[in-house]
Amino acid sequence: TWSASYNPTKAKPDEYQAIFSPHQAEFKRCDGDISTNTVVSLSPSHKLEIRKVILRNNSKERKQIELTSYMEVVVDTFSAAVSHPAFNKLFVESTFIKGHDIFLSKRRGGNCSDSPYMMHMIKSEEKLSRNIEYENDRLKFTGRNNTIQNPDAVVESLPLSNSAGFSSDPIMSLRACLDLEAEKTAIVYFITGVCRGEEEAVRIGDELSDVSRIEDLNVNFKMQTELELKYVDIKSAQFNAFQDLISPIFYPSRYYRGPRESIRRNWENQRDLWKFGVSGDNPIMLLRVSTIEDIGIIKDVVKAYEYFRINKINVDLIILSEAKYGYMQELDDLLNQLTTSLKAFDENKEKQSLFILHTYQMIPADIDLLLTVARVVFTEKTGIYFRTVKETVL
Numbered sequence: 001t002w003s004a005s006y007n008p009t010k011a012k013p014d015e016y017q018a019i020f021s022p023h024q025a026e027f028k029r030c031d032g033d034i035s036t037n038t039v040v041s042l043s044p045s046h047k048l049e050i051r052k053v054i055l056r057n058n059s060k061e062r063k064q065i066e067l068t069s070y071m072e073v074v075v076d077t078f079s080a081a082v083s084h085p086a087f088n089k090l091f092v093e094s095t096f097i098k099g100h101d102i103f104l105s106k107r108r109g110g111n112c113s114d115s116p117y118m119m120h121m122i123k124s125e126e127k128l129s130r131n132i133e134y135e136n137d138r139l140k141f142t143g144r145n146n147t148i149q150n151p152d153a154v155v156e157s158l159p160l161s162n163s164a165g166f167s168s169d170p171i172m173s174l175r176a177c178l179d180l181e182a183e184k185t186a187i188v189y190f191i192t193g194v195c196r197g198e199e200e201a202v203r204i205g206d207e208l209s210d211v212s213r214i215e216d217l218n219v220n221f222k223m224q225t226e227l228e229l230k231y232v233d234i235k236s237a238q239f240n241a242f243q244d245l246i247s248p249i250f251y252p253s254r255y256y257r258g259p260r261e262s263i264r265r266n267w268e269n270q271r272d273l274w275k276f277g278v279s280g281d282n283p284i285m286l287l288r289v290s291t292i293e294d295i296g297i298i299k300d301v302v303k304a305y306e307y308f309r310i311n312k313i314n315v316d317l318i319i320l321s322e323a324k325y326g327y328m329q330e331l332d333d334l335l336n337q338l339t340t341s342l343k344a345f346d347e348n349k350e351k352q353s354l355f356i357l358h359t360y361q362m363i364p365a366d367i368d369l370l371l372t373v374a375r376v377v378f379t380e381k382t383g384i385y386f387r388t389v390k391e392t393v394l
Contacts, residue, residue, distance in 0.1 A: 001155055002031045004038035004053055008070075008148045022239060023225040024218070033059035034180075043217045044224045046204060048193035050214060055188070057180040064129070067122075068154050068175045069190050070141065075107045075118050078250065092170040094136045096162070097198060100205050101132045103164075103172050104198065116194045119201045120172045123189040125211050129177045133160035138169040189214055232307055241384045242304050249283045249308075249315055249375050256386065258286070258371030266372040268365055273373065276357055282316045286374035290322040292334050299338060300384040305354065306342050316353045318370060328358070 002011040005018070005027040015030040024041040037054040057063050073092050074081045081088055094105040103120040122132055135141050135153065140161050143152030152158055153173070160175055180186050191208060195201045208214050229239060248256040257263065270280035278284070287301045298319070305317040319339075323331040335356050342354075359367060371377060378384065 002029070002036070004036055004051070005029075009154075010149060020243075022229060023222040030058075033057060033061075034063065034065070039218070041218045042221050043193070044221045045217070046193060047195070048191055048204070048217075050217060051190040051192075052214075052218070053188045053190065054185060055180060056185045057182055060182045062182060063180045064177070065180050065186075066154075066157060066175060066177050067188055067190075068160075068173060069120065069122075070148060070151070070171060070173045071120070071192065072138070073105045073118055073170045073172055075105060075116065089168060089170055093166050094164045094170060094172065095198075096134050096164045097202065097205075100202050101174075102201050102205050103134050103136075103174055104201055105136075105170065105172055117197060117201060118172065118192070119195050119204070120174060120190075120192050121205055121208075122174050122176050123191060123208055123211060123214060124176065124178075124187060126178050126186045126188065129179050133175040134162055134164070135160040135173040136164050136170055137161070137167040138171045141171060141173055187211070228310065232303060232310065234303065234307060238300065238303065238384070241300075242307050244386075245285075245304060245376060245384070246308075246313070249285070249313070252375050256376045258374055258377045262368045262371040266365070266368040268369040270373070272366070272369055276318075276355060277352060278316060278318065278355060280373060282314045282353065284316045284318060284370075284374045285376045285378065286370055287317065287319045287378045288322055289319065289331065289335075289380075290324070292331055294380050295334065297378060297380050297383055298335065301378050302338055302342070304384060309353065314353070316355070318355045318357060318374070320367075320370060321356065321358045323358075325360075328360070332356070 001009060002013065003009040006013075006016065011031070013029040013031050015028070017028040019026040019028070024039055026040070027036075027038045029036050035056040035058060037056075039052040039054075041050050041052070042048065043050060053067060055065060055067075073094070074088065075092060076088055091107050091109050092105055093108050094103065096103050101121060105118040107115045140163070141151050141153045142148060143156075146152055153160060160173060174190070176188055178186055178188075189208075189211065191214075193204075195204060234242070245256075247253070254260075273280045285301070285305065287298065289298055301317070301319075305315065308315050319335055321328065321331055321335065339354055339356070357370075
């Protein structure tokens with residue numbers, strides 16, 4: 001028993017390699033006689049994630065393979081899920097569309113017509129040894145006192161219950177079983193995404209029944225990614241740095257936040273941000289600048305903000321000007337010049353998410369507040385790479 005990447009089973013492979021590209025992530029591993037190559041990509045035309053699992057039997061004997069997926073269903077905003085995880089689960093229900101082998105989950109209650117559906121399906125040209133199985137209950141999948149590192153359904157090869165509907169701890173799990181002949185290769189696609197209803201899910205499922213269309217999506221997404229990076233003029237080192245920043249934006253780390261003393265002193269709250277026009281609903285990045293000589297870090301951070309907004313990562317950027325008297329105007333002119341022609345803004349005219357503030361207009365408590373609420377604080381010293389932070393962690 002092993003997983004396509006290292007987690008969640010943490011089974012030690014004979015060989016392992018992870019390759020990250022702008023358009024995909026690839027995980028290669030070898031466990032005994034079986035080589036597994038998993039390519040994770042996105043669809044440019046649908047809200048879908050595509051996991052292509054390539055299996056090769058390197059032995060002289062036929063092997064029976066079970067491929068089982070697992071995900072915990074949220075179908076809500078990140079903040080809502082984190083605030084009330086147990087309560088949130090009570091409003092999720094699922095259904096399995098037989099004949100199309102599509103697993104759907106949605107959130108009930110409120111305005112149901114606006115609630116999105118989570119969809120999960122398996123596509124393959126291989127002949128499966130039995131029908132696709134499905135499971136929507138975490139306890140049935142893991143077993144009592146187990147975790148997803150060693151779930152009973154996988155370790156003991158127990159059949160999934162093929163249950164849908166309501167579960168107090170909902171998951172989405174699908175299983176495909178196949179016989180892999182000696183020295184042969186098989187490809188199975190696990191597709192996960194969001195749709196508006198059963199009709200759209202069936203339409204997408206039928207469209208992707210031809211696996212050549214799935215391959216076309218991967219090629220098209222690669223082209224789109226390359227054009228996007230060229231459009232925003234992002235270099236490979238910058239791209240890697242932007243990817244590293246996504247984790248502390250959603251999962252705050254003390255290594256990226258403001259000074260501990262400022263956080264300790266702070267006594268203000270979200271409501272005190274409103275006087276600056278900042279709602280506080282989105283994660284905040286804070287850039288501290290004091291002179292036009294900081295133009296390098298200013299350009300990098302603004303480009304990171306631009307990249308995040310283009311990719312629908314809702315993050316606010318506050319540029320805090322700490323310029324001394326006599327240098328404020330030239331720094332303001334530079335900041336205005338760099339922020340007035342961003343490619344992140346379009347005809348949708350979203351509410352403001354980039355703010356230029358000045359320390360001379362604030363009291364010390366306001367500055368402490370900004371340094372406290374910001375998930376990532378940039379300075380000339382940290383840059384966008386936070387090399388000193390990474391050295392400290394290591």
